[in-house]
Amino acid sequence: MRPIWVVDDDHSIRWVLQKAISREGIPCEIFSSAAEVLERLETEVPQVLVSDIRMPGQSGLSLLSKVRDLHPDLPVIIMTAYSDLDSAVSAFQGGAFEYLPKPFDIEKAVELIMRAVRESQTEEFVEEAESAAPEILGQAPAMQEVFRAIGRLSQSNVTVLITGESGAGKELVARALHRHSPRASQPFIALNTAAIPKDLLESELFGHERGSFTGAQALRRGRFEQAENGTLFLDEIGDMPAELQTRLLRVLSDGHFYRVGGQQPIKANVRVIAATHQNLDERVKLGLFREDLYHRLNVIRLRLPPLRERQEDIPILAKHFLNVSARELGTETKRLSESAVRIISEFPFPGNVRQLENVCRWITVMAPAQLVEARDLPPELKAFQSGGNMALEQMAGNSPSPNLWLAEPVLPASTPSAPVSVSAMSAGKYPFDAVPSDLASVLAEPINAASWLDLLFIEAEKALEGGQPNVMDALTAQFETTMIQAALKATHGKRIEAAQRLGIGRNTITRKIQDLNIDVKDID
Incomplete structure (x- = not known):
């Protein structure tokens, strides 16, 4: 494996990065000046170059310019203790892979370097000729x-x-x-x-x-x-x-x-x-x-x-818009990873094709690497990806009142021996221990928005106090299971109609049925 090169006039920075990179099993060589790097580049090429921006002699930006001329595909990460706007703009305009302000967290720095390594290992992307681009794209x-x-x-x-x-x-x-x-x-x-x-x-x-x-x-x-x-x-x-x-x-x-x-x-x-x-x-x-x-x-x-009714077209549309925006901006075409494609394909796109086109322009300008990962997507798509709370708010019909989430119900200490009804619990008559542990069973009986949110608060608090791991994932899975079962029952088992009623894609509901192991045999 080709090594990673680190160039910095500060010995401590060189030493720390070399040790951290070596722990990842990747060889690392260090340099104290840009001149040393340029001399070595005559015979070798590293996998990634990490360079300080201000050094005696040639600056990191000057080194970046020369490296881009000699090896345009070599990822270069620019470090600087002078994290000003001009430095950041100059670094990106010069073609830097990423800009790393000092002081930095060493783990985040290594993570960034590893991303650059993966980028350098990716086979060179050959853009497909679009000599006669279709007027309208769509296979749905x-x-x-x-x-x-x-x-x-x-x-x-x-x-x-x-x-x-x-x-x-x-x-x-x-x-x-x-x-x-x-x-x-x-x-x-x-x-x-x-x-x-x-x-x-x-x-x-x-x-x-x-x-x-x-x-x-x-x-x-x-x-x-x-x-x-x-x-x-x-x-x-x-x-x-x-x-x-x-x-x-x-x-x-x-x-x-x-x-x-x-x-x-x-x-x-x-x-x-x-x-x-x-x-x-x-x-x-x-x-x-x-x-x-x-x-x-x-x-x-x-x-x-609308685009949400033709989700299978989103990947080909995104590829097309990424090609178009790259040509307009005079840059290389960005590529979407499988995780990024999955998130984009499931996003509802209320702004339809125009919004997808704008997302692709954002990616072309803002994504740091040629291979775009899920974490490189625009904020609204990343928020959708981690939308457990968002899904709960949508079910309630609006944003929940802070009081529903923060106010602790005043409950007596005794536990009833009689069966507990949902309406009784929502009225605050019974203690926390009387609440069923399965959220799906709680939501099975029709209750008003405030009462089921109260119950959700109780269930979440019990899980958190009990030290249960991954509470958000566990409750979200139960929530999604209940919603899909209810939709399938309301539509007599028709998945496409159930997906439309829920506001999700048919591919999404099929995947969730499989991932959540939802039994659909008894739903008619």
Whole structure:
């Protein structure tokens, strides 16, 4: 095995690191100056280089620059007692694997060095050519239905209404519909109707004549004219003001419109594709959206599934976005470890594909190594990973009151001989010893949120006082078992529906049933 090199003008630092690294079974060589390292690099290359930033002669940053030129794949960890912003920025801009401020905990320093060792041992990643990246990525059945619909509509000019949550990729679908239509060679014009102020939206859509209002110093062609013979994509159509709905209805009805301040009708040869995250049926009932316009737009409805309904697509989407963000930033593409892929695949992504894309940008910039581990993920994903408390809060419906967790119930000292009911315990009539040790049995009887949290507090306190190890894991496992059993019972054993009701993926519920050894034979 190639050694680790440590260069520092401080003898004590060299000695401590050499001893700590050697205990891991890895050879370590020490140097007192950058010049010694550069001379040795002419004949040998270490597995990892750990360098101080300020040394007599050449600095650690100068050494880093030369090492990156000679051996760009060699991980370099920069140490410094001057942990200022400029040093950190310079280290990362120079291509450092990580930045280690002094004084440091020796165990954490060794852990960081071992990560760099694993990185250096990883086979060089050869990025797959993406000469013709797909317009839309997706292997999930729900996305295959979307692809089939686009195929069926490829030779049609019919109006399409795309529904789906924000960030799900509705504009991508609209562009695909245009690209595979007879109008593909003509303009595709997109307008987010919710992003334009109400007073300007009419002019944006239909244009205006010179002098038609204050500031209208020249004739302006609106989006309908710009999209002539092509496709006009109206995003967030559900938020369109009522008066604009009327004007849009006229265009869709007779194919003509007027510029603001205009007197002559203009014929529109435009295919309209609309999209919304709103429930238009409900908005029609509430009088917020014109029913006749709704029927004009809703000729073909295409539902785009949220990312949580196509979790099997998350790994390929993440790989794609990591490639894209690496190209944009001019860096090497980061790779996700199995643990990182598992966490990302199970995360619900309320912001859908757009949120996943932002996560991949964060990873490209912030993750220290090319191989991204679970601990390198953004804070919201790491919080989800260790979400035992989060799951309990979600079950209660909101964040539990501090009093439910901290206030100790006032209970008498005697233990009843009669069977204990959940309602009696929740009322505070019996001592701690009367509480069943199995949380699943406690939760089996319907009780209100406050009472089951009181019982959970009692159970947790008993386990902690009794010295039980891994209390969080044990109680969380019982909690998840109870929730899954209840969901399966409510859905008569239908796992996919149970997963949807719980707000988790179908792969997640299958894995948890196996990991928790949940017996599903008697659940119908």
